[in-house]
Amino acid sequence: MNPLESLTRLDPDYPRPAVLNLLAAPHNERLLEYVANDPFGAHVFPGDIPDVAPEAFLDDLDAQLADTRPIHLWSYIPTCSYRCRFCQYPVVIVKGPADVTREKIDHWVDLNIREAQLWLQRVPRLREAPVGEFNVFGGTPSLMGLDSVSRLLNFYRENFGFGPETTVRFEGDPTTLTPDLLARLRELGCDKVSCGVQSFDDQVLKLSGREHTETECHEFLDATERLGFDWVTIDLMYGLLDQTVAGVQRDLEQVRRHRVPGVVCTKLHLRSYTDTRTGVAGDRPAAWQFPSYRNRLAEAGHRWPTLGEQYQMREVLAEGLRADGYGEHPTMYFHRADKPPETWKSIMVDQDRQDAEVAIGLGGSSSCRRSEAMTEVNAGRYAQLVQAGQLPLTSATRFGPTATEARAIKMALSTLQPLRDDLHRERFGGRSLFDEPWNRRWLDLERRELVVTDRAEGSVRLTAPGAVLVEAIMNTEF
Numbered sequence: 001m002n003p004l005e006s007l008t009r010l011d012p013d014y015p016r017p018a019v020l021n022l023l024a025a026p027h028n029e030r031l032l033e034y035v036a037n038d039p040f041g042a043h044v045f046p047g048d049i050p051d052v053a054p055e056a057f058l059d060d061l062d063a064q065l066a067d068t069r070p071i072h073l074w075s076y077i078p079t080c081s082y083r084c085r086f087c088q089y090p091v092v093i094v095k096g097p098a099d100v101t102r103e104k105i106d107h108w109v110d111l112n113i114r115e116a117q118l119w120l121q122r123v124p125r126l127r128e129a130p131v132g133e134f135n136v137f138g139g140t141p142s143l144m145g146l147d148s149v150s151r152l153l154n155f156y157r158e159n160f161g162f163g164p165e166t167t168v169r170f171e172g173d174p175t176t177l178t179p180d181l182l183a184r185l186r187e188l189g190c191d192k193v194s195c196g197v198q199s200f201d202d203q204v205l206k207l208s209g210r211e212h213t214e215t216e217c218h219e220f221l222d223a224t225e226r227l228g229f230d231w232v233t234i235d236l237m238y239g240l241l242d243q244t245v246a247g248v249q250r251d252l253e254q255v256r257r258h259r260v261p262g263v264v265c266t267k268l269h270l271r272s273y274t275d276t277r278t279g280v281a282g283d284r285p286a287a288w289q290f291p292s293y294r295n296r297l298a299e300a301g302h303r304w305p306t307l308g309e310q311y312q313m314r315e316v317l318a319e320g321l322r323a324d325g326y327g328e329h330p331t332m333y334f335h336r337a338d339k340p341p342e343t344w345k346s347i348m349v350d351q352d353r354q355d356a357e358v359a360i361g362l363g364g365s366s367s368c369r370r371s372e373a374m375t376e377v378n379a380g381r382y383a384q385l386v387q388a389g390q391l392p393l394t395s396a397t398r399f400g401p402t403a404t405e406a407r408a409i410k411m412a413l414s415t416l417q418p419l420r421d422d423l424h425r426e427r428f429g430g431r432s433l434f435d436e437p438w439n440r441r442w443l444d445l446e447r448r449e450l451v452v453t454d455r456a457e458g459s460v461r462l463t464a465p466g467a468v469l470v471e472a473i474m475n476t477e478f
């Protein structure tokens, strides 16, 4: 099916997506091509100078930390007890009797702490830099035993710039974020939890290779409410095998039922992050990344949602959450009306921040204002490097002067907040958002009804369809 056909094939029971005409217009062919190829573009913002030595990134980072606002620090624990068919993140599967799996997970906690010590030696300013938010991401960190959780959190708290303002989050899945673990996390001063729910439809979960059901998702949400967790976010995906627009509508009802404070909605993306360096992929592709496997599933009677249906699903989620007062900041990160936007995302992409991010663990991605770097994704090589006392960064890119400006604009666009010329001028030595080469881009985007500029006020904002297509705009127009 070609992109236009896929875009126009809709579920007749749901409204036509608002972006459909715009995407079908010949002058937006590049945007359609971008979204049809399903690249994903708002996590890593790579530079234009490739193959820079990781050492250069570490020097840039150290220099920036001399005088910094709070940074985003994260620790990545790659262990999972099952491998989802859509997931291309670097994960290490641990299965078997409890004592064996515990030992394997502890090994990854040890490696993470060892790597963090190497960072502190190489970038000494990291010890003092204020941490705005500390996240334990994965993989599935919630597989850790309670002792390892304490060991990891205490290590970071004692060795990095944690203060009263630092928020701490722990990530997991519904099978392992148990009431016991949640209670321990509360004791350890962890204020936030994130859980991969993906869908509340058991059949969709099963086909995706998830080893939990809807029931466990509700149990997790009930437990967080009981324990008084203030900030709980869940991940939902759309575009999954056999998922329907009605199914996504039902997912939305479950979010409403629990009044979930934060919801991250992601379209299934299967193109490798490595193609675009917009994320970090592990060294083994996800099962669904093989076209032959996807085709076999379709031949066996399963159904992949069309592009048009994916936009209907997105609209159901986004419009439904908006109607309930949720804000969206950045793209597809929704926060309940009484909650602020995600701290770590704001640290990274808000126009007045765009501060450093340091990732410790297999397949991490770190950045500062001059460069960004990625960590080894092969588990064996990663462990060897760390055990040999070497920081396991494997590649880095730097930003030339125009790319630095473009990156700042792209990040700011991804927040969906209006871009301000005064902030741009302040950061770029008086250069305006309306200087070339940006001015002609805004004129073109304005003609295509994707942005609105107010030159008197000095601002640029995305239109409603521009906001839906922001990743495509950022990655094809800048």
Ligand SMILES: C[S@@+](CC[C@H](N)C(=O)[O-])C[C@H]1O[C@@H](n2cnc3c(N)ncnc32)[C@H](O)[C@@H]1O
Pocket (backbone or CB within 6 Å): 080, 086, 087, 088, 089, 138, 139, 140, 171, 172, 173, 174, 195, 196, 197, 198, 235, 236, 237, 266, 267, 268, 269, 270
């Ligand atoms: C790396 S996982 C960590 C959470 C936890 N392991 C879990 O899955 O429950 C973070 C989130 O990435 C999202 N994700 C993973 N693979 C994806 C893909 N191919 N397309 C879209 N989202 C994806 C899922 O929503 C997942 O919850």
Ligand code: SF4
Pocket (backbone or CB within 6 Å): 079, 080, 081, 082, 083, 084, 087, 088, 089, 091, 138, 139, 140, 173, 196
């Ligand atoms: S989506 Fe989560 S649980 Fe599934 S393989 Fe990826 S990291 Fe592991």
